[in-house]
Amino acid sequence: MANKKKNEKSGSNSSAKFTFWVIGLVVVCIAAFIFLGNHNKKQENTEANTIDYSNQPYLGEKNAPVSIIEFGDYKCPNCKNFATNVVPIIEKELVDTGKAKFYFMNDSFINTDSIRSAKFAESVFKELGNETFWKFHELLYKKQPNDSKYEKMDVFTEEFLINTLKEVASDKDVDKVVKNFQSKDSDAAWDKDMKYAEKLGVTGTPTIFVNGEMFKGQTIDDLKNMVDNAAKGKKNE
Template sequence: MAKKKTSASTKSKRSPKLLIVIIAALAVVMAAILFVGNLEPSASGDIDLEGQPVKGEENAVSIVEFGDYKCPACKNFHESMVPMIEQELVETGDASFTYMNYPFLNVDSSRAALYAETVYGELGNDTFWEFHDRLFTEQDPEAESQDFFTEERLNSILEEIVSADEASQVSEAFQAEEYEDALETDTDYVSELGVQSTPTLFVNGEQFEGGSFEELRDMVEEAANE
């Protein structure tokens, strides 16, 4: 009898402690569930393409690149991946392609980005893309100087594409920083989406995590079927 009594007494002393542990554990689990439920992926979200340079059909699956005109990896991407995107996805009507600025390397990056935004705003979509391509062609990965894409060099590149009057028009608008807001729109998306490097791609607002064109094409197909 004494043995049973001692056992019951021990059980009664341990029960409150066990109950407290269980309640605390449940509270932690519930807090974790609520926290996870309220999390929003930092690398996904709606991207408004209005006012952005776009290649392809407006209603197609959107591919958005965040890039830096001074970034060697972006130059490599432009030379190796972009031609396949254009030929196999954009020209087929499966996707549109948009470039947005993440000028993070140095003042050259910001200068080239603002100048390109000015070209787009003053001379339109087609001229922008031609200028955009030329910037990556002209980029020198060995040139670490912050004075490579000077205003003079940018003017010179543009003058090879358009008339002297049009180049002068862009130069005046650039000096007046008339398209600073357009550049800020891009950099706001960089913060909102959690972009941390260039080039970074988004397909219909979801970050592309793959490393090959085949994976990108598969992601575009999946987005089209959603």
């Protein structure tokens, strides 16, 4: 489990920021549809699916009864907002309380940067483990350019990714990751995520699933209720 500093939020402020993310998601998805036009996936049935969570980065206790997944893209502005403002709320309300584990899976659709950074992050996870992955993951979102003009430009070059990793890992560890990345040893892990995104009917990022079922609520309370219901269903199995 990654050892991270927790960002304390008040209850009312948490709900406001969570709702803001949902509203923002609609705007970003519309923008992606108009300007990118390359993420038109067929909407599929989102009822609970069997998911292999092994070898996936996660936050939380191993024995937590419920699994939450975020499908994200490192070039997606709304994913940056989600990572900065919403994930800390989920950690405080659901992960730190032992109710759920929080997973990140890739749905790389914006441009070549999206794929390159996702595969590099997979190499970080494979070579350096869960804790360093989350450090790199957070840093990569912090470094995402705020100007939308960079969305379709190559910014996350291999050199950029290597230099970013050097901020949280030793030169020796960075060399291990680069070797893994250049030999494409972690491409299969990225491909696994992309196939799950297709299977589950993901049509925008970030998209959240609770035990394989798509989250369609608007507040942190909606998510908490969904997690509680999923835990009860698991106990009744």
